[in-house]
Amino acid sequence: MISESVAHLKSNSKADVFYDAEHFFDGFKSGKAYAIKTLLAAKDAGADFIVLCDTNGGTDFYEVSDIVKQVKNQVQG
Numbered sequence: 001m002i003s004e005s006v007a008h009l010k011s012n013s014k015a016d017v018f019y020d021a022e023h024f025f026d027g028f029k030s031g032k033a034y035a036i037k038t039l040l041a042a043k044d045a046g047a048d049f050i051v052l053c054d055t056n057g058g059t060d061f062y063e064v065s066d067i068v069k070q071v072k073n074q075v076q077g
Contacts, residue, residue, distance in 0.1 A: 002038055006045035016048040024052045025059040028067055039075045050075070 002019070009017045019042035021027075021035075028035040039050055052071065054064065 002041040003045040006042050006047045010046040017046065018049045018051055019043075019047040020051045020053060022053050023055045025054045025064065025067060026056060028071075029059075029063075032070075036071070036074050039071065043075055043077065 006017055006019060019039070021039060021042075024035060027038075042050055052068065059067070
């Protein structure tokens with residue numbers, strides 16, 4: 001669904017496409033591989049920006065830094 005949505009927006013709009021990964025940090029902590037897979041789906045479909053959201057505000061600042069480093073290592077570009 002992520003790939004299809006991003007691809008549709010890319011092919012039907014001249015605006016930048018943002019993938020807003022709501023609840024990302026909670027999802028990452030409970031299922032890292034799946035969370036990364038969602039980001040790769042958006043990236044591979046052409047998302048211009050990927051936004052990592054701490055929707056509930058439950059992730060400590062030091063966790064955010066560590067998780068973002070892991071994401072950057074796995075989701076290049």
